[in-house]
Amino acid sequence: MFNVDKIREDFPILKRTIHGKPLVYFDNAATSQTPQIVIDAIVDYYSNYNANIHRGVHTLSQEATDKYEEARIKIQKHFNAKEAYEIILTSGTTDSINMVASGFASFLNKGDEIIVSALEHHSNIVPWQMLCEKTGAILKVIPMNEDGSLQMNEYHHLLNENTKLVFCNHVSNALGTVNPIKEIIDAAHKVNAAVLIDGAQATPHIKPDVQKLDVDFYVASAHKLCGPTGVGLLYGKQEWLEKLPPYQGGGEMIETVTFEKTTYAGLPHKFEAGTPNICGGIAFGTAIDYLNTIGFNAIAKYENELLVYGTQELLKIEGLKIYGTTKEKTSVISFNIDEIHPYDIGAILDKLGIAVRTGHHCAQPIMNFYKIPGTVRASFSFYNTKEEIDLFIEALKRAKKMLA
Template identity: 70%
Template sequence: MLDIKAIRQDFPILSREVNGKPLVYFDNAATAQKPKVVEEAIKNYYETINANIHRGVHTLSQLATDAYEESRLKIQQHVNAKHSHEIIFTAGTTFGINLVANGFGTLLKEGDEVIVSALEHHSNIVPWQFACERSGAKLRVIPMNLEGELILSEYDTLLSEKTKVVAITHISNALGTINPIKEIIIKAHAVGAAVLVDGAQATPHIKPDVIDLDCEFYVFSGHKICGPTGTGILYGKEEWLNKLPPYQGGGEMIKQVTFEKTTYACLPHKFEAGTPNISGGIVLGHAIDYLNGIGFDNIAAYEKELLDYGTARLLEIDGLKIYGTAKEKTSVISFNIANIHPYDIGVIVDKLGVAVRTGHHCTQPIMDFFEIPGTIRASFSFYNTKEEIDILVEAVKKAQTMLS
């Protein structure tokens, strides 16, 4: 059981008003709000230990380095990685996927194949298109059905000895579908393919276990899990990170530099060129501590309540259609109202204090599949309430009346 009232007090922004109405924040799939412990940790870093890391002998540099590396250890433990050097700090999920795809662009060859799915965010499509264009490999796509689930029998058909990489989202940002990720990984490994999992939408709801999943790479963003923007994590198996070339050159990622030749630093520094987002990396550890303090089992159970309640209440509205009705899904509801553009609904409910996301959600292939311009997406977090869902429903009804 969660004390939602107490939890909401941890998030100062939830007490503000928007357009003269109490804020109802249902855009959590885009970014999560930040608790006071995260805000205070950022302030504490800049007021007490602001210094560059790893290369300084003075006290502040050593304190900053210790705090940064302590955060790396927290994240290692959180995802159950075998080694701390398998945890690479990045600027976010998009950066992590680009890092891996860029590396595979040098490993793939003509005739090889990369598999993605119809549920992918653009960030897990475009980098692989780059890699295929560079190498001559071919991009293959696992199709989806009308419920928003992947058609795994088609995945079986796509897999072959040509398959070198499977890049797959754990949870769809647009539909909330939870993919059978472990089954997908096992099947990829059966043909010798490596697997990258886009965990951007999963990590706010699920505590990933990379050893249990046995994926080669797992990427996620800090701002989705109550941490700062511009932060993220790439987990990679040691053997695979050693195979990939550096993504960027500069300070920190080198072992020795001469004008004739440069040798690279060991993991994780090989992929962490330049001065990182030091405060962001440190504070990301605090955000993970906060969520673990609440408990991911508790979060999942409560968000399932919100999903079920929200689904039932929204379906009371005449002409409302939900896109994404998978048997396994998380607390995301994408919907439209008949004969009304989603953008127009979004504008009106915002005037009533309700924040939702409208558009294609960086998943244009999904929208093309359903032959729609986009959806209204309400995404719930553990600090939301059923009363807020009621406010959303009334706001949508009012918008429908105004626009009909």
């Protein structure tokens, strides 16, 4: 049985007070909180077997290597990658995206086309713009609808024999929209284009099966998945990872080095130059285990209850408008109240112990579409409660009264 009170006991930070008020943490789309079991894994690493990996014959190095590679296998199984070496451990989603963008600079020619969606985070826009500037490729955009969904008919019209790459987020960080990525992937493959899906916002709520999706690349970050910051993953099909050149040169990613020529290591080490975030990778595996113990079906069901309840209660506030109203969405609500600036609302909420995100959420094209400076974004996780939503609603009413 899903027991939110018991789950909340796993998160020490939820016992905090902010300005004398109990913490209500509704900024989960930016960073999720960390359960004690993950914190313990971090402490255990530094307390008992802190050493570099893959390079030492001594006991600590072997123990650290085994734990790190065990974590890679946990991540492989979670995402159902065919092979463990198809999981590249990176510093996060942005690093993973840039790794692929850098590699594709070798393949693109002037006039080739790249497609992104109008719902992207800046980290899934800027690297492709830089790639286009470098190669002469053309960036095209799938337009969005008023409800925050993509205009899929337009996407199909954009695809042609010049399309080499398609990039889309699985879930919009600003609106919570769940995009039809299977349709996007299948259509792109019909014109022999590769597809990268940004799963940073999806993976806390959805357990993706990369083989079933038939996706070429899938990226995500541990800190959205109850893990530490500074670590993430790039899944790539073996054939694509073998084609791409290394992203960085240095230790670990080599097979042999002479001053005349260097040969590169096999997967995954070809893309993992230098000393990695060893502790972070191990803790990422622990976080994956923790979430799977709760179960993603249970998480999705409970978070949807929070989304429905929160939406219902927010819409009772006069002058409040929600952005992103598609049926398929995760537990994210972006809104504004009348002409009040979202920053001002967020500042008052903080004084009342409630953490939300305000601004453009690194998704300025979305804000430009709606002709607004930004939104207040409340994002719920499986450790939040309806009682916290009630506190949030009361605080919002107070903020509106103060700022009217």
